[in-house]
Amino acid sequence: MATILETRALTKSFGGVLAVGDVSVAVGEGEVVGIVGSNGAGKTTFVNLVTGYLKPDRGRILYAGQDITAHPPRQVTRLGIARSFQIPQIYTSLTVLENVLIALAARQGEGLRPWGPLFTRAREAEGLRVLEPFGLAEHASRPVSELPEGGVKLLDVALAGALLPRVLLLDEPTSGVSSKEKFVVMDTLVRILAERGVTAIFVEHDMEVVTQYAGRILVFHEGSVIADGAPQVVLADPEVRRAVIG
């Protein structure tokens, strides 16, 4: 399995607090990696560093053999790394479908076209296809302000998916989604990602979800990766359990 994403001694601190320290991880193409750890362990900071939201103090990030350290989010995204957010980042005054169509136009490099409609038949059809697995297609023409919390969360994930990334980073994709829905959503998501051969890295608090869907997990503790391996093995370690549950 070829390595698609790699960090080398990635380090970031805020003031005197070390958020991510010397994290070196290599992720193979098509892997589904879960990131676990207690609050403040550096999980989100790690995602923010990889996607260019934050600049690391030290260390390097390599994507498909290319150095993308400190590339801004726009460039990182264009290279094929998309992300979803812990707090959904969507366009709150627009409809569900409009949100996705904007993502599609952006992906097609047509975001700056001042002429010709956003709503083309082809784009609309693709937009509905993107929304369908998340159960959002039937709400396509609703303003997102009318969606329940879980729906907003899923739309955020759908927006990242609409970009057809090679690597997808999901920051707590199922938080706010009802426990009944969680597994349905993750089933669909993981299936689609596998079909497309997308590499996925997701931060998750729910150990059941992680165990079921991640092929490998990284345990973050105080900014470092203290364990890395298959979920059943890693989570059996009492020290890891202590670190994760806190």
Added chain:
Amino acid sequence: MRPGPVLSLLAVAAFGVAPLLLPSWVMFLLTLALAKSVVVLAIALLLRGGLVSFGHGMFFAAGAYTVGLGMKWFGLQEALVLAALGVLVSAGVAALLGLFIARYRGIFFAMLNMAISMVIYALLLKLYWVTGGTDGLGIRTPTILGITPDRLNLRLVMYYFTLALTAPAFYVVDRFWHSPLGFMLRAVRDNEVRVEYMGSSVGRVIYASYILSGALGGLSGILTGFSVGHIVPELAYWTTSGEFVFAAILGGAARIPGPLVGSISFEFLKSYAYKYAAYTWQMTLGVAMLLIILFMPTGLWTISELLTRQVRPWPPSSKPAR
């Protein structure tokens, strides 16, 4: 509610027959209102991106002075040539200033526009050997498609000329609002972070929209200059810019007819206020604005939506989005 093609054609037809029905002083006000509705539209365009410009008077003046100086220096007579030139110059001014201004948001964006417009105002005032200073410049009657309008019908001709250029401006902006870039501008207002995480540039979205907005501001100044026949530095003064923002909020920026409604209401409100309360007309405008903000925060055009609003069922809470 998008004004469908039918509604738009009806509106143009109504404006087309208006001169048959309305007295000539009303027609003059209506010409001015139409001309200025284009700069109000320019303001509304940026409002969609969450940006307020308190300096669009500079584009207004850029268009008008291009016409004035084009006549004075180059002896240009043809209105369409002068208009095209004016739009190009104001778009150029916006393209230049936008490099700097498009980086700012909120109060900084508003104030930077105002600051630069005041610099331009001062230049128009002080470079009197070029601009005529406080006296301004006269705009002679142009030829339209090579034909010199008859003196008796001049006002009528200028009305139709204004209508003929205002309608396409609204069409262009309507198309823009439905285009990927138009939606991207709304996306920028909602969430800049997500825009960047879609691989798009917030800066470029704002820059491109700013140029279009500047060009529209210029066109508005050109049309106003032609119909008034005289241009002065006050076109770039900050209170002029303030009036445009006033009219945009009055009419409502969210829908395409808003700026038109706003501009017409503003022009008539101002005239009547001046006529019946010559010493306190600004207060009348202020009260009108207060009422709008309190009772119709999305502008006068909201009335039409209140009347046609459909009651939509809320999503039942028992059925989560899936």
